[in-house]
Amino acid sequence: MNENKGAIKKMMIILSKATIENVYAAFVLANGARMEGIESEIFFTFFGLEAVHKKKLDNLHVATVGNPAMHIPTMLGGLPGMEALATSMMKKEMEKIDMPEIPEFLDILSASGVKMWACKLAFDMFHYKKEDLYEGVNDIITVGDFYKKSEGEGVHMLFI
Amino acid sequence: MEKTIAGKTITVNEEGYLTDFSQWDEKVGEEIAKEASISLTPRHWEVLKYLQNEQKNQVALSIRRIGKSGLVDIKEFYALFPNAPLKTATKIAGIPKPASCI
Numbered sequence: 001m002n003e004n005k006g007a008i009k010k011m012m013i014i015l016s017k018a019t020i021e022n023v024y025a026a027f028v029l030a031n032g033a034r035m036e037g038i039e040s041e042i043f044f045t046f047f048g049l050e051a052v053h054k055k056k057l058d059n060l061h062v063a064t065v066g067n068p069a070m071h072i073p074t075m076l077g078g079l080p081g082m083e084a085l086a087t088s089m090m091k092k093e094m095e096k097i098d099m100p101e102i103p104e105f106l107d108i109l110s111a112s113g114v115k116m117w118a119c120k121l122a123f124d125m126f127h128y129k130k131e132d133l134y135e136g137v138n139d140i141i142t143v144g145d146f147y148k149k150s151e152g153e154g155v156h157m158l159f160i
Numbered sequence: 161m162e163k164t165i166a167g168k169t170i171t172v173n174e175e176g177y178l179t180d181f182s183q184w185d186e187k188v189g190e191e192i193a194k195e196a197s198i199s200l201t202p203r204h205w206e207v208l209k210y211l212q213n214e215q216k217n218q219v220a221l222s223i224r225r226i227g228k229s230g231l232v233d234i235k236e237f238y239a240l241f242p243n244a245p246l247k248t249a250t251k252i253a254g255i256p257k258p259a260s261c262i
Contacts, residue, residue: 032261035223037243098262100224108224111234 009154010039012146015048017160019063020087020102023051024094026160027105034112042109043146044137045119048160049126052116052134057102062086110136117141117149166191177250177257181212184254193252196243200252204240207232208253215255221246222260 011033015026026042033040050056064070064077064086076082091101100108109116118133118140130140141149150157163172166187171179176192178184189208193200200208210231214221223246227234241248250257 028261031223034238035244035246035261037247098220098222098224098260100262104224108227108234111227112223112238 004154007154008033008038008156010041010150010152010156012041012043012150012155012157014043014045014146014157014159015051016046018047018050018056018060020060020090021062022160023048023060023102024099024105026051027102027109029158030114031105031109031112034109034114039113041115041117041149043117043119043141044122046122049118049122049128051102052106052118052137053128053132054134055132057106057134060087060102062090106134106136115149117146119143119146175251175257178254181215181254189252189254192254196241196248196252198241198248198252204252207237207240207249211249211253212255215250215253220260221250221258222262224262 011029013026013030015023017023026048030040030042044052050060061083062070064072064082065074067077070077070086072082094101099105116134116137118128118137120140120142123140133140161172161174163170163176166185168183168185168188170183170188173179176195178188186205190200193204198204210229211221214225219225223234223237226232226237226246232240237245237249241252246258246260
């Protein structure tokens, strides 16, 4: 941690969830790193893979159940349509602060040089095909490959 | 604080951004670019002028907006100003550092 005064050189972000608030957290952190001249890579694993699945990435939802920050009773959060309603409300607020939607955000990340990796285990488990994935995904790799890519000074790893 | 850039005394903040745009000229821009190891080409100048114009029109600058500028796409912007492009380009252009996360 002490080399180069602890300067961060690379962020390795592991995204394991497909709820929109988690996907945005990963994307904002990855993009923010690039804006500061820090390298960043995202490893999409388990449900996080949906964020780079072409047919699913545009339909991600906010979690209305089991999310105390929603400030609605859990039973109401489970009613039909609640997730869609909360999601559309959140998307409106995001547009106001110039937050891109997921497909545009992926293009920004890709153009900014963020490397994207799909987890092989999750990819196989969900029976995805290579052509299901967003074009900006660099490759389908194992956990071991990801650790290998994380070697070096000033590399930080973050699990979302 | 004050700093001598291209033979002129310029007022900058602690991160090296000009605090008074009227002190900026192209020579000052070139000197700041040199500190960031960038030699400015006509293409750089097109982008820098665009940024200055956006700042004059009080548009909040962000990477997303650069991508939608119609002038330069995000990939080229990163290629022109490697390592923190928005921060570097605004510093060279003599305008404030954008307070944007996107």
